[in-house]
Amino acid sequence: MDWHVLQNYGLIANMVIAFTCTAVLDWAWAKYTHALVERRAIIAASWATMIYLLGGAVVLLYVATPWALLSAAAGGFAGTYLALKFGKPAP
8 A cells, every 4th residue: 555545544534533523522612611500510520621631632633734623623613513503501
């Protein structure tokens, strides 16, 4: 297999991972905000931990592959949209 083909698979994989991580990251932000409004400290702290872990993973991805930033931005849009469209409304 040609090396350039493997590099393209790596780029595609990084972009898919960046999209997925930021979609979940924005969904986690929505859940975190909802837990804060409801004053549920343990749940909010758990979501905050997930936010930091996912955020760090995404930064590492697009530092290594700058094109993954575009995919990460699209994932952020998708995650926020899905969280608001299908999430439980705040009280």
